[in-house]
Amino acid sequence: MSITGIGAAVRRKEDHRFITGTGHYTADINRPGQAFGYFIRSPHAHAAIKSIDAKMAAGMPGVLAVLTGAQLAADKIGNLICGWMVHSDDGSPMKMAPHPALANGKACHVGDPVAVVIAETLAQARDAAEKVQVEYGVLPAIADPAAAQKQGAPQIHEVAPHNTIYKWHLGDANAVEAAFKSAKHVTKLDLVNNRLVPNAIEPRAAIGEYDAGAGTFTLWNTTQNPHVARLVIAAFVGMAPEHKLRVIAPDVGGGFGSKIFIYPEEVVALWASKRVGRPVKWVAERSEAFLADAHGRDHVTHAEMAFDAEGKVLALRAKTIANLGAYMSTFSSSVPTYLYATLLSGQYQIPQIYCEVDAVYTNTVPVDAYRGAGRPEATFVVERLMEVGAREMGQDPVDLRQRNFIKSFPHQTPVIMNYDSGDYGASLKKALEIADYKGFAKRKRESERNGKLRGIGFSNYIEACGIAPSQAVGSLGCGVGLWESAEVRVNPTGSVEVLTGCHAHGQGHETTFAQVVSDRLGIPIENVSVVHGDTDKVQFGMGTYGSRSGAVGMSALAKALDKVEAKAKKVAAHLLEAAEGDIEFKDGKFNVAGTDKSAAWGDVALNAYIAHKFSGQELEPGLKEGAFYDPKNFTFPAGCHICEVEVDPDTGNSEIVAWTAVDDFGVVVNPMIVEGQVHGGIAQGVGQALCEGAVYDKDGQLLTGSLMDYCMPRADHLPPMKVDTTVTRCPSNPLGVKGCGEAGAIAAPAAVINAVTDAIGTEQLAMPATPAAVWAALQRAPKAPRAA
Amino acid sequence: MYAFTFHRPQTLRQAASLLAKHEEAKLLAGGHTLLPTMKLRLAGPPQLVDLSLIDGIAGVAQSGRSLTIGAMTRHNDVSTSPVVQQAIPALAGLAGMIGDPAVRHMGTIGGSIANNDPNADYPAACLGLGATIITNKRRIKADDFFTGMFSTALEPAEIITKVSFPIPKKAAYQKFRNQASRFALVGVFVSKRGSEIRVAVTGAGANGVFRVPSFEEALKKRFAPKSLEGMTIPADGMNSDIHGSAEYRAHLVGVLARRAVAEAIGK
Known part of the structure; x- marks a missing residue:
């Protein structure tokens, strides 16, 4: 183990910028010509949206647009989706109701976004939002899950009778019943797992930017998985083809799961940026987060x-x-x-x-x-x-x-x-x-x-x-594979960039991924930088949740490091004029077995790039390897x-x-x-x-x-x-x-x-x-x- | 926040005339209720009259058997004042329990009692010590000042200048916090000054701070927790919400009163 390798309690490299206010969170980013979005949200838990009158608001100072669900639908922006299919006991698929990014016709919870005002400043957007007149027809609402399926409960979505999404089971009811019959003692409990509001310290935020010349979108977003966001927004929402959409998740201040999901606001920021021809920024307020971030448990x-x-x-x-x-x-x-x-x-x-x-x-x-x-x-x-x-x-x-x-x-x-x-x-x-x-x-x-x-x-x-193992989760209904990717780019001077499809939002990957490299290549963690959170830099990855970065992301890194080491040994063999099989790599040094001939890591990295010691036909120059790792x-x-x-x-x-x-x-x-x-x-x-x-x-x-x-x-x-x-x-x-x-x-x-x-x-x-x-x-x- | 005109008068007279002139004007003392409400756009006073530049309405002074605290004195200045700590340690302790350090460095005693939040601490101290609230117009006994939730005897254009507290022989404040807001779910202030016993409760009452005559009577016989043994108050008239039922609040009044008396007599 090197002193900064696996098992070392080294200090986190990223903390200096976090605690000195020099991080770059989405809210810190400002784009030239940027406008601001402010969402009008339903004050009712369940209500028909009878009309939206934006005439007065549209004429207010600084207002660029007032956009509604009807316009979203007219522009053929698709619904948000749930990406894991669960079937009911009777074999029928789960009852997924349409989820437009702006409610169209009906609002289904307090906080459901029904319109957005885009204006030159946030204050102007907010002032105008107060002048948008939404006429609601309030409907009976149901909040208690235990009562949602009962006869006479208000019906929320047509596709789901009795508000039931699925009735699912796992295990053998008869075998269990038989076991209970033979029991000496049975313990019974009624339990409620209370609903929680995540409250990451950084509220969610998004900036959408459309480049009319190139026909491309960029989304800066508080997400735990930028590639998944890009995939869903491209393939399902239909905002743009995948190669025309770049998603950047810069520093993210806590997620706890709540920033995994694809949310209405980021879709609207992208769509609105094209509509108004300006970058559109939205940053949630804390009270907005209570009504707009997915809750947990319940x-x-x-x-x-x-x-x-x-x-x-x-x-x-x-x-x-x-x-x-x-x-x-x-x-x-x-x-x-x-x-x-x-x-x-x-x-x-x-x-x-x-x-x-x-x-x-x-x-x-x-x-x-x-x-x-x-x-x-x-x-x-x-x-x-x-x-x-x-x-x-x-x-x-x-x-x-x-x-x-x-x-x-x-x-x-x-x-x-x-x-x-x-x-x-x-x-x-x-x-x-x-x-x-x-x-x-x-x-x-x-x-x-x-x-x-x-x-x-x-x-x-x-x-x-x-x-998770991709085949296994696929067989259980997951719409994606849950492998991870890593790329290791060794520079001619021997420093290393690791590109990972994982995303850090507090976990310390810039330190721990560097420790894995340090452990393997014998270089200090200062010589390793970890790149993540940008779909233009990292080819693909599944993000960070479910405690997967270590087990899956670092495994991909280890696999890529295997390839780097194998290639570096070939370079070292030429440099040391020895057979490849005689090269040993330990503590950052390449040795010819049984001799005192050795080459340092930096020499081998440099020689991989100057390529003076081997022919390009025999061995490709350069030292860069990637790997996809799918867990077993x-x-x-x-x-x-x-x-x-x-x-x-x-x-x-x-x-x-x-x-x-x-x-x-x-x-x-x-x-x-x-x-x-x-x-x-x-x-x-x-x-x-x-x-x-x-x-x-x-x-x-x-x-x-x-x-x-x-x-x-x-x-x-x-x-x-x-x-x-x-x-x-x-x-x-x-x-x-x-x-x-x-x-x-x-x-x-x-x-x-x-x-x-x-x-x-x-x-x-x-x-x-x-x-x-x-x-x-x-x-x-x-x-x-x-x-x- | 909506736009407003910001006034910074130098004298009480100027402040009072601004209030008289602008009916919807609001005074800014510490701002810890007003400013968050304005930020949420739940309030939008067109005129804001800041009291912080007015001389002579902040600071602590003791004369004889009373302690006077200027209306613009920050909670932190009360809690750390050697004069207050010596004269009425329970009052210094109470001020040190309000909010967090940021709140205590901006919030003021005058602002707190003028707002009369039903969960605030200072109203319990004023009522529990038998304070006199002094304004630019008159002197008002605490018993007459707090007239209900968020309501006081203050008239339009009336400005609190200081609060005078008689120095008690014994006093203590026990606060049981609302876990989320850290305001008092129930707070009980007790004091003994000669034959006068006061028990004042904040947080619990649906109508704001109140005294508990039955407890005061019991404590007159002997100022000891035992005198309150088994005593409680009716749940009627108590607040009831997701943080605690009326019964729970009524129960806590008894518990905290006993603890406050124990603390006051040093047990």
């Missing part, structure tokens, strides 16, 4: 777990209603199906699993992937059942888990996934030691003396990351999180007093960055468990429409975290990495709720467990919570 689930007399799990079944909001967002269909039900085996040997999922439309903001995407929901189901099962059967939750752990690999679950490696007992054991589980009873007594209720909760999560399997990071809380029974306030996380992410490239990812993930998971929750009223108005009412976790919600790792290599990729980006958000909610319910002695507690909710649960609970 599941209503009934789940049951069957145990035998020894506490072995016999079967699990779950029925989930997943709220997909008013339209199907880009990958929305996959989240509550293939990213959720496939993880219901958790870390356990469960012979039979059956899961039914109904996806429904409601008059709410579309719901799609959010950090963890389906896997936090699955973990919450499995780990709540495990913990409550242990309590009901009077067993130690640790013993119950250990008894049911999968212990040999590979392990085929009944729900598609084939786990490749892991050691669940090892992470649990380490976590128990760090958390001092043995001392818990004593700590609980101390808390009691201070009038506090102490609880401990476990979450032994698993996730499927490294998304998902990766399966897993671990154990232990949360300890103290609840104040007088106020209901839950304070997290200790957190232990022991994760197995496979090989760790940069432990400092991994620890940061774990911290951030836990913060988001704690946010979901204790304070975050989007609340709609019955008319579909978002009551938590700003940070005054929607509570993001703050530093004082979080304890110092004890974070550690265990390592089992991922056998299916060259670096042995599994991925770490989502683990904390997946593990944390169950750990917190298991801890709080342990403290208060009742399982009747929904997320977010706010002080008011915990106090109310305590009032309902039987008196005197159990002693430790």
